[in-house]
């Protein structure tokens with residue numbers, strides 16, 4: 064069972080902080096109950112200085128994916144055989160978009176429950192990636208975002224997505 068701790072980047076101070084998604088605690092200092100190794104393997108550990116994945120041209124983003132019958136793999140942790148149309152998937156995502164507004168917390172809550180991507184178990188967090196790793200429409204949309212900004216609905220061969228850039 065994860066401790067609920069993760070490492071986030073403070074947009075205002077530009078330094079990492081520790082956030083517990085269970086207790087909603089946040090702290091500039093590492094939780095005393097975690098060992099060095101545990102801290103290094105927390106979600107978001109790439110934010111810690113010396114992180115190998117930090118590097119120029121790397122961003123970090125989360126997404127909420129709704130698949131449809133024409134998705135390259137119309138199956139997910141939630142639904143073995145996804146039959147909704149792309150139009151229905153887009154309507155569903157518009158509803159989530161309206162609920163999210165500008166709230167990262169609401170986005171992560173909906174991504175955890177509704178995203179058809181395996182990253183749902185990380186509140187939608189995909190971790191750091193650079194250009195050339197993701198499908199082009201996803202990369203283009205994600206790299207066009209400022210930190211803290213949401214994309215509009217975008218479409219890839221996997222389905223339709225909303226992206227939040229987090230670092």
Ligand SMILES: O=C(O)CN(Cc1ccccc1)C(=O)c1nc(-c2ccccc2)[nH]c1C(=O)O
Nearest residue numbers: 135136179180181182189197198201219220221
């Ligand atoms: O497209 C396919 O043939 C199968 N995939 C690709 C995939 C499958 C597992 C993990 C990551 C990517 C997906 O459908 C998929 N794409 C994504 C994805 C797409 C864009 C950005 C990040 C993740 N997630 C998933 C998933 O099941 O969990």
